[in-house]
Amino acid sequence: MLLTMRDDQELGRITLAQVAKKAGVSLSTVSKVLNGRQDVAAPTRLKVERLLEAHAYRRTTRSAQEAPLIELVFHELDSIWAMELIRGVQNVAKDHQAGVVLTESGTRQAPGPDWIEGVLQRRPLGVVLVFSALPAEVKQQLRSRSIPFVIVDPAGDPDPDVPSVGSANWSGGLAATRHLIESGHRRIGIITGPDDMLCSLARLDGYRSAMSMAGLETDPDLVLYGDFHVEGGYEGTRKLLGLPRPPTAIFAGSDLQALGALEAARVSGLRVPHDLSVVGYDDVPVARWSSPALTTVHQPLRQMAEEATQMLLRMRAQEPVTTRLELATSLVVRKSTAPPRD
């Protein structure tokens, strides 16, 4: 195994020298570009990146023999989504004897500038990013090294330029609201997520469509924006229950917001589902454990991460992949919904 590696390193060295010669630069400049260093003039970097791209296959093989890694980059490891996504990547990585490297970086939209150097050093089989966007420079750095990357995007706002896996947020909002209407509810409140996240808007639009298809008016007082956390659900529900005509059911927009709704109901002396029905969204494990267990929209987070990792491996094998894969959501009926009392 080690001997094979050494052979590849020999080949790798010849290639790097050739790259330097062809680009008319020193080996040290090629090395700087390879390591993602910033102190190389842009035209030089571009020339070297392109030459590296042409020789990518050989380096690829070597990296795979050393110790195959798949990178998973998050904005927020604390997110309730994180564990399910880690599981999904891990499931596929295990089948390919690859390790999974976790990184936490950046904002909800894009990773910070700090992570790319580590990735370029580790030369993974591929990178799964839980973000909406990637800076153009990072895309080029990964592409020139033949490191495939896929975005898993539970927020529903994908960069059209990057292969991504999401899920059907509009249909999920529609299904949640329809379930409440079919149970006999007419005054249905919604607490969706932040108004700058496409998935919030898609879930809200699904709610509106279900209401209007059933011939029900959408009372603007019953539409609130939250934060996708427990606090947002608690405060939204307190507000809705304080209305002159409170709703008999709430579509809480996320499981954490649904937990906040349960606590607001308890504090107000209301029993769920007898006095108030609550529907969550995501179907993370805590939805099964709450009291009562949550009726919720299953977002297939683990499967989304599995699909993204499979896509990476197909891209690596130069097989064609779809640019955008959207997995179906489905309603899971548990114990937090019932017909209204009256």
Add this chain to the structure above:
Amino acid sequence: MLLTMRDDQELGRITLAQVAKKAGVSLSTVSKVLNGRQDVAAPTRLKVERLLEAHAYRRTTRSAQEAPLIELVFHELDSIWAMELIRGVQNVAKDHQAGVVLTESGTRQAPGPDWIEGVLQRRPLGVVLVFSALPAEVKQQLRSRSIPFVIVDPAGDPDPDVPSVGSANWSGGLAATRHLIESGHRRIGIITGPDDMLCSLARLDGYRSAMSMAGLETDPDLVLYGDFHVEGGYEGTRKLLGLPRPPTAIFAGSDLQALGALEAARVSGLRVPHDLSVVGYDDVPVARWSSPALTTVHQPLRQMAEEATQMLLRMRAQEPVTTRLELATSLVVRKSTAPPRD
């Protein structure tokens, strides 16, 4: 950076050849041993391992320059402990610009044989294991390569031969029970974990000591063993509530068992804490989100993982470390406990 690496590889190559020569074996045999392959006779492997150990410092440096990694190995990624432990390792790794590689392997007691080959190939800065025990052969393989390893052991059953970080389970059980006694409860039930886990027994002994120090008898009908999952808490609580003289408070042994206790109370038409007090254990995030929020024993999982990772880095720098570090637990009073009704 790359040029420096190449220099180190030259040195590395000389060393491996020297090892082969000194051991009187071929370079290919040295390579097999390095990669953890099983097709080398035991005495030969031992000889090579010892020689490698003597030359470990140089290889160490090289690995650190390539792409520093810290390995985290779990039995069960689904465990509610997992996310907090990942966070802790990540926090320290980030400060040292190291990536974190996650592996899921083996049983609750020890990792399976499959993971070691990956670790030996990746040559990480160190390995954090969430297990009680390690096979002797694995310890030797890691030691001969100067890869330090530490066990994080929330189950409280550490291998005395390996540095480990745990927490004070007996004191936690004592604090939980004392809180209920001080609130005025006299009939207090306990659902501890499986009877083959030391942490279950330590928490139960803490309960017994608190009861006897308060001059209260421990009714054997009120002592149950669970599974540390929601189901165990649900079934145990149903059983306790079905007794001719049910308890007014339950120490549920884990947060998940406490969630099961809340659901059993709800199904029995009892309000928590008005009709029944419940105390959890662990203080994982879900304890704050439940309705009502759980009074629980805080097990500093994140800090335990941080300490374990710091220990690795100290071992790597050849600084002395304690063999067993036990962090304090502390009671967190929230809304699931109150004085008994009568």
